[in-house]
Amino acid sequence: MxxxxxxxxxxxxxxxxxxxxxxxxxxxxxxxxxxxxxxxxxxxxxxxxxxxxxxxxxxxxxxxxxxxxxxxxIVERKGLNEIAVIRIGAPATLAVKPLTGVQDELREALGKYVYLVRGGHEFDGREIVSLDEEHLYQIANEIKGKVDSIAITSVFSPVSREHEERARKICTEILGDEISISLSSEIGSVGLLERENATILNASVIKVxxxxxxxxxxxxxxxxxxxxxxxxxxxxxxxxxxxxxxxxxxxxxxxxxxxxxxxxxxxDLTDAIVVDVGGTTSDVGILVNSFPRESSLAVEIGGARTNFRMPDLVSIGLGGGTIVRIEENGEFTIGPDSVGYRLPEEAMIFGGNTLTTTDVAVALGKVELGDQSNVAHLDKELLQRVYNKMVEMVEEAIDKMKVSANPMPVILVGGGSVLFPKELKGASGVFRPENSGVANAIGSAISQVSGQIEKIYLIDEIGRENALKAAKEEAMDVAINAGANKESLIIVDIEDVPLAYLPGNATRVRVKAAGELV
Missing domain, CATH: 3.30.420.300 (2-keto-3-deoxy-galactonokinase, substrate binding domain)
Known part of the structure; x- marks a missing residue:
């Protein structure tokens, strides 16, 4: 078998x-x-x-x-849940309302039912004020039948989840188990507005x-x-x-x-730059110990700033279907728009009438695809200039991702990777492995299961060793819940950052554990 x-x-x-x-x-x-x-x-x-x-x-x-x-x-605002947003943080956070700074149409789609409730914690886990449970019961009764998903965010909930958990209980009690509830302490990291946005977006795509x-x-x-x-x-x-x-x-x-x-x-490379060339964009990322380097910046999704973990990527509007426009005077532009999945109908090599980056590579003899005679009449010298610019765009993106001037190995994957040459500036070697066209599907098939947590600990109270031990155990539990085999679990990433602006020798600990499938 x-x-x-x-x-x-x-x-x-x-x-x-x-x-x-x-x-x-x-x-x-x-x-x-x-x-x-x-x-x-x-x-x-x-x-x-x-x-x-x-x-x-x-x-x-x-x-x-x-x-x-x-x-x-999220980007197209289609098929989203009807959600309610509950922030536990009055009176401390009244100055900045939920969904502040989010694009107008996303705010209109998600901001119909927004509530601020008294409660929340300080950075060291002390209650700011006690939770207003009566208000929560009132809200739950008010939104009954109107929403199918709730986003609950409490101040400093990564330190103490007590108020979020209690709010979830009350909502479930009134609205039943059918209602989807997203808690911010399970999604984002420290930083109220970004964590709240991530929780709201999470609540909005549960149906999808x-x-x-x-x-x-x-x-x-x-x-x-x-x-x-x-x-x-x-x-x-x-x-x-x-x-x-x-x-x-x-x-x-x-x-x-x-x-x-x-x-x-x-x-078989653990540390390298990867250029994933699709039909519409090329994504450039960095591997560190075989895992993607994580972004340390707040990430915008569909016009909302969020702060949950995301890979550190540079995306450029250059892929196999990217449209090349040539002006009368011999000037040209590349993209950023693409014919996307209509490449087999629209590209010139397939009998269409849109000049794409793939047509350029075929006309110059870099790739064998479609009917080369359809592009034989094009000006080779001009196309060579276009091609040089395409290569330059990729080299620039590689340069942006590097942390030092030293050359690094570059792996080309994705369906459009055949467009690019064996040598690129800044690369110590360019690899295009077998099956690289479907690297993404292979990546999804070979992956491990992981769990990650991020919390603030007071070192004066529990000591550094205990804090790290507790964080590791919690990350492993999250991984097991997500489907990992307990025996194969390893800690793949650990980070602790002392928070100088908080008393009590506070430190923020982030731990990630990964293991094989059960």
Missing amino acids: GTYRIGIDVGGTHTDAVILDENNQVISETKSSTTVDVATGIYNAMHKVIASADVPREEIHYAMLGTTHCTNA AKTAADGFIQALKNEGIHAKVFFGQNDGTLMSVEYAVKYPIFTIACGPTNSLRGASYLS
Whole structure:
């Protein structure tokens, strides 16, 4: 009996799928066009990859999905939940209301039911004021039947979750178990507004995540596969379906992250720069110990600043379908718009009439694809200038990601990676491994399961050793809840930052644990 796993990654242009055996060798791979409703593209890719793999369906034990469903829903404001926003922090935080600084149309979509309740904690865990439970009961009765998801944020809840937990209990008591409740202490890190925004966004995409999960499970069943299902999350690891439906915000940016993990696996490199060239954009990230380097900046999603963990990426509007416009005077522009998944109809090499970056590479003989005679009439010297500019754009992005001037290995992955040469400035070597076109699906299939926590500890009270020990244990528990095997757990990242502006020798500890699938 073999154990196979299927990995699927949904990108803006292509939906990729792979099947791996128990040694993580690629048995079959496929690329399908991403469809408007996403689910159809997943069905198509899954059907194709299973048909060509010719492995017994009952031996496919794991299925992993990396999806852009939630990102797209926030950016396009489509299919979002009806939510209520409850902030526990009056009177301390009345000056800045929830959703301050968020783009107007997102605020209109999510800010219909916003409440400020007395309560919250100080940085050292002392209550500011006691929780106004009567007000919470009143709110719960008021929103009954009007919302299907609630975002609860309390001041300094990463230090003490007491008020958030109590608020959840009250809401569940009045509104029943059906209501989805997102707590900020489980999602963001220290920093009230960004953590609150991340929690609000999480609450708003629960329905979208549920639909995606149900669709994926149904697609597997239609193929006669009963596998354990996991979702990719944005730190390069996996989470169980139950966990993903509770914390869908963690699926945001998992596509590029999967590509980074896949690139590391395919090239056997643990520290390198990865350029993932899709149809619409190229994402450049950095691998540190085989995992994506995390961004230390607040990240904007659909016009809202958030502070939960995200990979450190530079995205440029340059992919296989990027449109090249040539002016009368021989000047030209590259992108940022793309023909995306319409490349097979619109590109000149396929008989279309839009000049794309792929056409440029084919005309110059860099890539063999489509019908080269369709682009033979174009001015080679001009195209060479366009091509040099494309390469320069990638080299600039690589340069931005580097922490020193020393050359680093560069791994090229993604469907559009064939466009670029074997030598790039700033690279100690350029690698384009086999199966690199579907590195993202491979990344989702080989991933481990992780758990991460971030908390403030008072060293004067419990001592540094105990603080780190407690944080490690908690991170491991989170990983086990997300579906990791207890025996294989390791701590992959630990960081403690002394907080000079707080008394009591306070320190912020962040720990991440990862392990194999159960």
